[in-house]
Amino acid sequence: MDYVIILGILMLIILLGMPVAFALIIVSSGVLMVYLDPQVANLQVPQILYNSLNNSVLIAIPLFVLTGQIMLKSGIGTKAFDAANKWFGHLPGGLAIASVLTCGFFASLTGSSIATVLTIGYIASDEMIKKGYPKRLAYGIIAAAGTLGILIPPSGPMILYGAMTNVSITDLFMAGIIPGILLIIIFIIYVVLVYGKKLERSELASKAERMSALKEISWLFLLPVIIILGIYSGIFTVTESAAVACIVSLLLALFVYKGIGIKGLFEALKETASNMGMIALILAAALLFGFAITAIELPQTIQLGLESLNMNKWTLILLVFVIFVILGMFMDVISILLIMVPILHPILVSYEVNLLWFGIFTIIALEMSAITPPIGLNLFVMMQISEKQGTPLNLIKMSYAAAPYLILMILLIGIITLVPEIVFFLPNFFH
Numbered sequence: 288m289d290y291v292i293i294l295g296i297l298m299l300i301i302l303l304g305m306p307v308a309f310a311l312i313i314v315s316s317g318v319l320m321v322y323l324d325p326q327v328a329n330l331q332v333p334q335i336l337y338n339s340l341n342n343s344v345l346i347a348i349p350l351f352v353l354t355g356q357i358m359l360k361s362g363i364g365t366k367a368f369d370a371a372n373k374w375f376g377h378l379p380g381g382l383a384i385a386s387v388l389t390c391g392f393f394a395s396l397t398g399s400s401i402a403t404v405l406t407i408g409y410i411a412s413d414e415m416i417k418k419g420y421p422k423r424l425a426y427g428i429i430a431a432a433g434t435l436g437i438l439i440p441p442s443g444p445m446i447l448y449g450a451m452t453n454v455s456i457t458d459l460f461m462a463g464i465i466p467g468i469l470l471i472i473i474f475i476i477y478v479v480l481v482y483g484k485k486l487e488r489s490e491l492a493s494k495a496e497r498m499s500a501l502k503e504i505s506w507l508f509l510l511p512v513i514i515i516l517g518i519y520s521g522i523f524t525v526t527e528s529a530a531v532a533c534i535v536s537l538l539l540a541l542f543v544y545k546g547i548g549i550k551g552l553f554e555a556l557k558e559t560a561s562n563m564g565m566i567a568l569i570l571a572a573a574l575l576f577g578f579a580i581t582a583i584e585l586p587q588t589i590q591l592g593l594e595s596l597n598m599n600k601w602t603l604i605l606l607v608f609v610i611f612v613i614l615g616m617f618m619d620v621i622s623i624l625l626i627m628v629p630i631l632h633p634i635l636v637s638y639e640v641n642l643l644w645f646g647i648f649t650i651i652a653l654e655m656s657a658i659t660p661p662i663g664l665n666l667f668v669m670m671q672i673s674e675k676q677g678t679p680l681n682l683i684k685m686s687y688a689a690a691p692y693l694i695l696m697i698l699l700i701g702i703i704t705l706v707p708e709i710v711f712f713l714p715n716f717f718h
Contacts (some may be wrong), residue, residue: 615656
């Protein structure tokens with residue numbers, strides 16, 4: 288009963304509007320003071336908060352965030368969409384296909400759903416609406432495709448998951464590539480089948496125009512190549528690859544595309560600092576929460592409760608998925624990840640669930656939270672974009688626009704569950 292009260296208090300104060308980090312710190316500190324000696328708790332809390340961030344692997348997160356911000360501020364997303372449009376715009380639903388492909392490519396540069404939606408959203412949705420695409424498709428497809436930012440490496444949530452479970456971040460990056468590509472293909476097939484015959488096609492660009500557009504963005508292909516090959520060749524670690532990606536993106540923005548000045552660079556640094564301040568505080572608070580619930584044996588209690596129900600591994604996975612979906616309606620990806628993984632980790636180990644596979648399962652399930660009302664961040668970004676473009680959609684209509692893609696994400700989860708080799712292929716290939 289005590290455990291239910293603790294979790295109930297946590298959820299209540301979060302729903303009342305308290306920032307997740309402070310809610311976690313308050314509840315964790317209270318638990319440690321009640322169940323342990325208060326003097327011990329007073330010593331443990333600051334030590335855990337400090338030590339939780341004293342991890343060199345976590346340095347990769349702000350560096351990848353800064354890489355994304357540099358891409359965002361330099362206007363490179365416009366060039367990437369223009370190239371995709373010239374190559375695929377003439378196909379049925381071509382602009383939507385170009386939007387999905389650009390989101391997928393940009394996701395491989397930024398590791399952020401929000402950055403991807405912000406960068407591609409204004410350009411692609413405006414172009415689609417001008418060509419007579421339904422608003423439901425124009426806004427819904429970008430909100431959904433933006434979620435690729437945390438599935439296709441580099442991915443901040445993957446780094447956090449790996450840090451909490453001791454799963455190789457390199458393997459997580461590799462494991463996310465094929466599911467990410469598969470989700471892109473699923474989205475494209477849906478667009479072609481449902482909308483393809485109803486939409487106006489763009490004129491086929493000449494071969495010279497297509498090659499010129501591809502040549503203009505060719506330098507961008509350096510970044511994913513450097514990140515992936517650099518890590519697996521052993522030239523540098525995940526953290527070092529983030530630093531290299533950051534430097535390369537800055538050099539491209541300054542000297543190749545010349546799309547960022549001192550003001551833009553300052554804004555990129557400011558946004559990165561702001562985002563990382565929030566993420567670091569939530570991470571420290573979540574690890575304190577993990578320590579507190581372990582101290583009172585909450586994971587063990589949940590495990591015993593599940594075992595008493597004679598629940599098999601796949602029923603457990605289904606239950607976890609439902610929990611993720613429900614939490615995703617009210618919380619962001621990072622918060623869910625950092626609250627739930629410390630609770631689930633020992634339970635998953637006891638059920639012999641492969642933690643690498645579960646990491647990709649978790650990322651896909653949590654992607655859904657970005658387009659799940661009432662607190663789907665991608666929905667709010669696209670609502671803001673639609674308002675500025677003079678074709679506003681409210682939360683209900685935007686949620687309706689994104690709803691089909693939730694079903695497609697569930698389909699992908701079913702596919703990797705039935706064929707787990709999709710997740711393991713690249714990690715095993717490079718080992």
